Amino acid sequence: MNFRDTMLDEYKEILKTYINDQTEQALYMSQKFSRKSIEFKISPEEMISLHKTSIMELEPELPESLLLSLDILLEVMMSYGLAYREHQSLRTIQRELINEIEVAASMQQTLLGTQIPNIPSMDIGAISVPAKQMSGDYYHFVSHENGAISVAIADIIGKGIPAALCMSMIKYSMDSMPEDSQAPGDVLERLNRVVEQNVDPTMFITMFSGLYNPETHMFSYSSAGHEPGFFYHAETGEFEELQAKGLLLGVDKKAKYNEYDRKVEVGDVILLMSDGVTECRTEDGFLEVDTLIGYIEKYIHLGSQEIANKVYKELEYLQDFQLRDDFTLIILKRTI
Amino acid sequence: MDSSVKIINEWDIVAARQLGRNVAKELGFGTVDQARITTAISELARNIYLYAGQGEITIEKVENGAKRGMTIISRDEGPGIPDLRKVMEDGFSTSGGLGAGLPGVKRLMDEFSIESTPGEGTLIQSVKWLR
Numbered sequence: 001m002n003f004r005d006t007m008l009d010e011y012k013e014i015l016k017t018y019i020n021d022q023t024e025q026a027l028y029m030s031q032k033f034s035r036k037s038i039e040f041k042i043s044p045e046e047m048i049s050l051h052k053t054s055i056m057e058l059e060p061e062l063p064e065s066l067l068l069s070l071d072i073l074l075e076v077m078m079s080y081g082l083a084y085r086e087h088q089s090l091r092t093i094q095r096e097l098i099n100e101i102e103v104a105a106s107m108q109q110t111l112l113g114t115q116i117p118n119i120p121s122m123d124i125g126a127i128s129v130p131a132k133q134m135s136g137d138y139y140h141f142v143s144h145e146n147g148a149i150s151v152a153i154a155d156i157i158g159k160g161i162p163a164a165l166c167m168s169m170i171k172y173s174m175d176s177m178p179e180d181s182q183a184p185g186d187v188l189e190r191l192n193r194v195v196e197q198n199v200d201p202t203m204f205i206t207m208f209s210g211l212y213n214p215e216t217h218m219f220s221y222s223s224a225g226h227e228p229g230f231f232y233h234a235e236t237g238e239f240e241e242l243q244a245k246g247l248l249l250g251v252d253k254k255a256k257y258n259e260y261d262r263k264v265e266v267g268d269v270i271l272l273m274s275d276g277v278t279e280c281r282t283e284d285g286f287l288e289v290d291t292l293i294g295y296i297e298k299y300i301h302l303g304s305q306e307i308a309n310k311v312y313k314e315l316e317y318l319q320d321f322q323l324r325d326d327f328t329l330i331i332l333k334r335t336i
Numbered sequence: 337m338d339s340s341v342k343i344i345n346e347w348d349i350v351a352a353r354q355l356g357r358n359v360a361k362e363l364g365f366g367t368v369d370q371a372r373i374t375t376a377i378s379e380l381a382r383n384i385y386l387y388a389g390q391g392e393i394t395i396e397k398v399e400n401g402a403k404r405g406m407t408i409i410s411r412d413e414g415p416g417i418p419d420l421r422k423v424m425e426d427g428f429s430t431s432g433g434l435g436a437g438l439p440g441v442k443r444l445m446d447e448f449s450i451e452s453t454p455g456e457g458t459l460i461q462s463v464k465w466l467r
Binding site: 043045046049052071074075078079082083085086089090093 | 366367368371372375426436439440443444
C-alpha cells in the first residue's frame with residue numbers, strides 16, 4: 001500500500017501516543033515518519049493539513065481559534081514548500097552537471113594525452129595532477145623524425161572549463177605544427193599568434209618550450225612568461241634556474257621569443273614545472289625555493305618518473321592533500 | 337461566468353487571491369490546494385504589480401470531459417519577457433532563491449503556458465484540476 005494512503009492513520013497514531021503519554025518513543029516515531037514523508041515528496045503544507053485533520057479527529061473539542069491558527073501556519077509553510085521544491089530540482093540539476101563535468105574531464109585526459117618519448121640517452125618522467133576535475137596545465141612531447149625531442153609545458157591562467165577548452169586549441173595547434181619548425185622560439189611565436197587571434201583577451205597562457213638534440217646533447221628553450229625550470233648540474237651538484245625572458249601568449253601578436261641553450265652532460269637533470277609546484281602553499285605561506293630544491297635533491301639519484309612521483313607526494317603531504325593549483329612536473333635526465 | 341480583478345496596487349493582489357479562493361472553495365478544492373492556488377495567484381499578481389505596472393487576473397472554471405478545475409489567467413501590457421527560458425529556470429528567478437517566481441507557479445499548478453512579446457506584454461494561463 002502506498003504511503004500516501006496510510007500516512008493519515010500512521011500520523012494519527014503517533015499523535016495519539018504522544019498526547020496520551022509523552023514518550024521519547026513517539027517522538028522517535030515522528031522522526032521516522034518525517035523521513036518517509038520526505039521520501040514520498042510530501043510537502044510542508046501537506047504536513048500541516050495532515051496535522052490539522054488528525055488533531056480534529058482526535059480532539060473534536062479543540063477551540064476554533066487553535067484550528068484557525070493552523071490555517072496561518074499552512075499559508076506560512078507555502079513558501080517553505082516552494083523553496084524546498086526548488087532546492088530538490090536544483091539538486092537534480094547539480095547532479096547532472098557533476099556527471100557532465102566528469103565526462104568532460106575524462107575526455108580531456110584522452111584528448112590531451114601525450115606519449116612520453118623513449119630515447120636511449122634521456123630518461124623522461126612526467127606527472128600532472130589537476131586541483132579540480134578539469135586541469136589548466138598541459139604538457140606535450142613530440143618525437144621528431146631527426147631524433148630530436150620537443151617538450152612543452154603550459155599553464156592557462158584561469159581555471160576549470162574555460163581553461164580546458166582553451167587547452168584543446170593549444171594541443172591542436174601543436175599537433176599541426178610543421179616538422180621544420182622545431183625551434184622553441186618558433187613554436188612559441190606560432191602559438192602566440194593562434195592564441196592572440198582565437199582566445200578571449202582576458203585569458204592568458206604561460207608556456208615553456210624546449211628542444212633536446214640527442215646528437216649534440218644541446219637543450220634549447222624559450223619561455224612565454226612561464227615558471228622557470230631548474231637545471232641540475234650533476235658534476236657540481238648545483239641547481240640553476242632556467243631563466244628565460246618572454247611575454248605571455250596572447251598579449252601581443254608580434255611578440256618574439258629568445259632562445260637559450262644548455263649543454264646537457266651525463267647525469268644532468270632538467271626540471272620543468274607549472275606554478276602549482278612552486279606556488280604550493282602551506283600553513284606557513286608559500287613554499288621556499290630552497291625547500292623545493294631540497295625535496296628534488298633528496299630523490300635526484302632516482303629514475304625520472306620516480307623523482308616526479310616522489311616530489312609530488314612530498315608536496316601533496318605538505319599541503320595536507322589539498323591542491324590549490326594544478327600540479328605538473330616534468331623531469332628529463334640524461335643517462336648516457 | 338468569468339471574473340477578473342485589475343491589478344494596479346498591492347491591495348489588488350489580496351482581491352485576486354480572495355477571488356481565487358472563493359472559486360477554489362466552490363469547486364471543492366481542499367485546503368492545501370486552495371493554498372497552492374492562492375499562492376500561484378499571488379505570484380502572478382505580484383509579477384504584474386512589480387514588473388508590468390498594471391494588468392489583470394482572471395479566474396475561469398474549466399471542464400474537460402469528467403475533469404473539472406480552474407484556470408488562472410494573468411494578462412498585462414507591460415514590457416514583456418525577453419528570455420522566457422531564463423525566467424522559467426530554477427534559481428534564476430527574481431525571488432532570490434525562494435523558489436517562487438514562475439517556476440514556483442508551474443510547480444503549484446497542473447498546467448502552465450506563457451506567451452510574451454517584448455514591448456507588448458505577457459499572457460500566462462495556468463490550470464489546476466480537481467483530483
